[in-house]
Amino acid sequence: MDIPASMAGSFGEMRHHHFHSGIDLRSQGKTGQIVRAMADGDLRRIVIKPGGFGWALYLEHPSGHTSVYAHLSEFKQAWMDHAMAYAKRNHRYVIDIPVTKGKFPIKAGDIIGLSGNSGGSGGPHLHVEWRDSQTEEPLNPLTYGLVVNDKVQPAIRGLYAKSTEGAWQLHRPGKDNQLASELILTSWQDLALDVTDHMESGGRPLGIQRITLQVGESMQTLHIQRFAFHQSRGVDALMHMDVQMKKGRRCYRIVPFALKDGQQPADIWEGRGSLPTQGKHHFTLTVEDAHGNRSTLHGDVQLKPLTSARLTHDYRLPGSLQQGSMKVSFPAHSFTHSPSLSLRKGDKQWQWSLSSTAPVLKPFTYTWTVSKEWTEPLDKTLLIVTDFRGNQSRLVGRLLTDGRLQFRSKQWGHMQLSVDTTAPTIRWIQRQGSLATLHLADNRLDIQSMTVTVNGQWVWAYHDAKNQRLLVSDLPESGELVVVAEDEAGNATTFRHSF
Ligand SMILES: [Zn+2]
Numbered sequence: 201m202d203i204p205a206s207m208a209g210s211f212g213e214m215r216h217h218h219f220h221s222g223i224d225l226r227s228q229g230k231t232g233q234i235v236r237a238m239a240d241g242d243l244r245r246i247v248i249k250p251g252g253f254g255w256a257l258y259l260e261h262p263s264g265h266t267s268v269y270a271h272l273s274e275f276k277q278a279w280m281d282h283a284m285a286y287a288k289r290n291h292r293y294v295i296d297i298p299v300t301k302g303k304f305p306i307k308a309g310d311i312i313g314l315s316g317n318s319g320g321s322g323g324p325h326l327h328v329e330w331r332d333s334q335t336e337e338p339l340n341p342l343t344y345g346l347v348v349n350d351k352v353q354p355a356i357r358g359l360y361a362k363s364t365e366g367a368w369q370l371h372r373p374g375k376d377n378q379l380a381s382e383l384i385l386t387s388w389q390d391l392a393l394d395v396t397d398h399m400e401s402g403g404r405p406l407g408i409q410r411i412t413l414q415v416g417e418s419m420q421t422l423h424i425q426r427f428a429f430h431q432s433r434g435v436d437a438l439m440h441m442d443v444q445m446k447k448g449r450r451c452y453r454i455v456p457f458a459l460k461d462g463q464q465p466a467d468i469w470e471g472r473g474s475l476p477t478q479g480k481h482h483f484t485l486t487v488e489d490a491h492g493n494r495s496t497l498h499g500d501v502q503l504k505p506l507t508s509a510r511l512t513h514d515y516r517l518p519g520s521l522q523q524g525s526m527k528v529s530f531p532a533h534s535f536t537h538s539p540s541l542s543l544r545k546g547d548k549q550w551q552w553s554l555s556s557t558a559p560v561l562k563p564f565t566y567t568w569t570v571s572k573e574w575t576e577p578l579d580k581t582l583l584i585v586t587d588f589r590g591n592q593s594r595l596v597g598r599l600l601t602d603g604r605l606q607f608r609s610k611q612w613g614h615m616q617l618s619v620d621t622t623a624p625t626i627r628w629i630q631r632q633g634s635l636a637t638l639h640l641a642d643n644r645l646d647i648q649s650m651t652v653t654v655n656g657q658w659v660w661a662y663h664d665a666k667n668q669r670l671l672v673s674d675l676p677e678s679g680e681l682v683v684v685a686e687d688e689a690g691n692a693t694t695f696r697h698s699f
Contacts, residue, residue, distance in 0.1 A: 201225065201233045201315060201326060207350075207399050208325055210490065211340040212424030213407030214439045214450055216591070217610070218432040219424065220407065221338040222268065222329035231273045231324045233315040236308075238267045238328070238341075243304035243312075246275070246283045248295040250647070250665035253327070254319020257312055260301065260333055265344065268329035273316025279304060287660045293650060320666060337426045340409065342490040353493040354397040354408050359383075359485070360443050360451055362390035364504065368446055370394065371499070379499035386505055388413075388475055392440035392451035397489040410488040413454050415481050418473035420455055427468065436559030437536040438468065445557065445588055454485065478503045514538050515558075525571055526552050526615070530564040550574070550617035557612075566607040566615070568597075576619040578605060580689045582644070587613040594620075594644055596688045620644045624685045626670070626695035634675045638695075641668035642687040650685040675699070 209224030227233045237259055244266065245258035253270035257279070260266050275283065282304070286297050306312060317324040330341035358372040361383045374380045385391065396405035411422040422438070440451045455475065485497040515536070520529040521543040528543055539558030546552055566583060574581070583595045597605040624647055627639040640647065640663060652661040652672055661672040661683075670683065678699060686692040 201227065201235055203228055203233060207406060209327075210397070210406035210409075211338070211342065212409060212427070214435050214452075217436060219427055219435050221429070221432070222270075222327050223341050225326045225328060227315045227324045227326055229324060231314065231316040233326070234311055235269055235272065235313050235315050235326060237306045237310050237312050238330075239263070239265075239308045241267070241306055242301050243279060243299045243306060244301065245299060246279060246295060246297050248283065248662065249319065250294070250663040251320045254321060255313075255316060256319075259306060259312070264333050265339075266329075266331040266333045266336075267341075268327075268331065269312065270327040270329075271316055271318050271321040271325065272313045273318060274314040276312050279312070284660060288658070291651075291658045293652070293661060293663060318664070332426070335428065337428050339426045340424075340490055343425075350399045350489065350491040350493065352398045352489075354395050354487045354489050354495045356485075356487060356495050356497050357394040357396070359497065359499065360392040360394060360440070360447065360449070361385060362442075368392070368443055370447075373497050377495070377497050379497070382480075382500040382502055384502045384504060387477070387503065388455040389453065391454055392443040392449075393454050393485065393487070394449050394451045395487050395495070397493075406489070408452075408487050409490045410486075411452060411454055412484075412486040412488075413475075414484045414486070415475055416473075418471070418475050420472075420475060421470045422452065422454065422468055423470060424468050436561075441557045441559065476503065478505055521554075523552060525569040527567045527569075528554055528564055529567065531562050534560060534562045534564060536561060546614065546616070548616075552615045554612055554615065560610045560612070563608045563610045566595075566609065567600075568605045568607070568617070570603055570605060574617070577621065580619050580621050580691070581605060582618045582620055582689070583607040583609070584616045584618050585609050585611045585613050586616075587611045594618075596645065618644075620687065620689045621691060623691035623693040624687055626683050626685060626693055628697045629669075631675065631699065634673060636672040636675050636681065636699075638670040638672065638683065639668055640670040640683070640685060642685075642691075645688040647685050648688045648690075650683065653682045655679040 206226040207223055208226050209220055211223050213220035239261045241259045241261035244260040247253055247256040255272040256270040258266055258268050283295050287295055315326045328341055330339050330344050356373055358370045360368045360370050362368055364386060371379050395408055397408050398405060409424055413420045438453055440453050443449055443451045480502045482500050486494055488494045515538045516532055518532045520527055523543045523545050535558045539556045541556045543554050578599055581597050584592055586592045593611060595607040595609055597607050599605055622643045624642040629637045629639055652659050661670055663670055681697045683695045
């Protein structure tokens with residue numbers, strides 16, 4: 201962009217159930233900033249969708265990398281024309297098309313579009329990624345030439361330690377970055393580091409890139425340098441869920457779960473020499489951001505391992521739990537370690553709760569044996585799962601041939617059967633020139649499909665799901681607009697407007 205680079209989000213930052221796969225650049229609070237190609241290359245993919253990246257462009261570079269620019273508001277005209285020609289030919293509203301190499305070459309610094317706030321973006325900004333073209337693994341754009349000024353070192357707020365009674369206590373660094381008192385722990389997994397990084401004072405806190413734990417000859421490093429998208433769920437293994445739940449702080453686990461077969465939820469930990477499991481030790485923690493700014497913390501620890509373990513499910517095997525008519529099945533390696541699990545019947549009918557704090561890597565399957573008392577239509581029956589933070593996901597069931605209903609989810613939490621028989625609402629808002637704005641939303645689910653016609657002819661429209669808007673461009677002087685929209689449970693609305 202043609203404005204000083206300022207970051208609102210860093211690479212590898214711990215987000216809800218995923219690592220942030222790029223960096224977020226501020227656009228001075230507005231949309232429409234000029235976006236330029238990071239290097240010479242070719243346009244290889246164009247995306248326009250209601251959520252996620254919204255309007256996005258993918259450029260491939262001769263260095264073997266791909267740059268991604270997301271949440272845009274406009275594309276370079278020739279590229280937009282190409283996307284619209286595809287949309288009209290195929291009657292598609294959601295666009296995700298590959299572009300042949302050589303069709304649209306681009307030079308470093310050429311304008312490719314304008315910044316925006318499209319898709320799942322929570323405010324105007326530019327999300328930039330730098331990927332390995334072969335594996336599609338995202339890399340840190342800052343280590344590949346994108347320059348952002350950063351002289352601020354990470355701020356260590358303290359180290360949470362779980363006492364032998366199970367309570368979390370924050371230990372703040374004192375003189376010489378040394379902890380005042382010795383920590384008594386059952387294992388290294390009972391430590392959670394509370395650290396944030398800033399680029400400038402007062403800015404939004406960013407993620408860090410490297411944490412090193414040194415104990416004698418042993419050195420354990422957490423390095424968020426690259427990850428595969430399927431490993432992104434591994435953030436749940438890095439973030440200390442227990443501290444998040446009890447203290448409301450997003451902390452880093454500095455030692456991975458003890459995985460017996462050496463498997464890791466994400467390739468971000470590296471160990472040299474094994475950590476001691478008992479006795480008194482001195483340790484040094486070093487935290488580094490993407491620009492090499494560092495902070496350290498020293499402390500003493502006394503390890504007293506537990507002799508007996510709780511009864512848990514062996515994470516390497518598939519398993520299942522049943523409570524009344526609800527059964528939960530999970531495949532082998534669903535979790536980063538062997539968790540203790542419980543499935544309970546709720547107080548009200550059609551309620552259950554599944555609880556654990558173990559990070560979930562693979563979705564589990566809920567199978568509900570349909571009860572006679574449930575008189576709602578099965579094809580409109582949902583399972584609403586509310587996790588411990590209050591985030592809800594609504595799962596539409598799949599009817600099995602034996603009459604049972606199945607739902608898939610990765611969330612722990614409270615479950616409730618519900619039903620959605622309400623179709624999406626569509627309303628005319630206004631017309632400005634050739635652009636019509638309508639309200640399009642569903643009461644509980646996502647819009648699964650839609651068709652927009654003007655005078656019987658298919659027309660392209662953009663569904664801005666976040667703002668519940670449907671934007672129809674190139675409207676003629678007069679005619680009839682018809683919108684048909686269907687939610688995930690198959691409830692459909694037909695809307696007509698003459699203008
Ligand atoms: Zn982003």
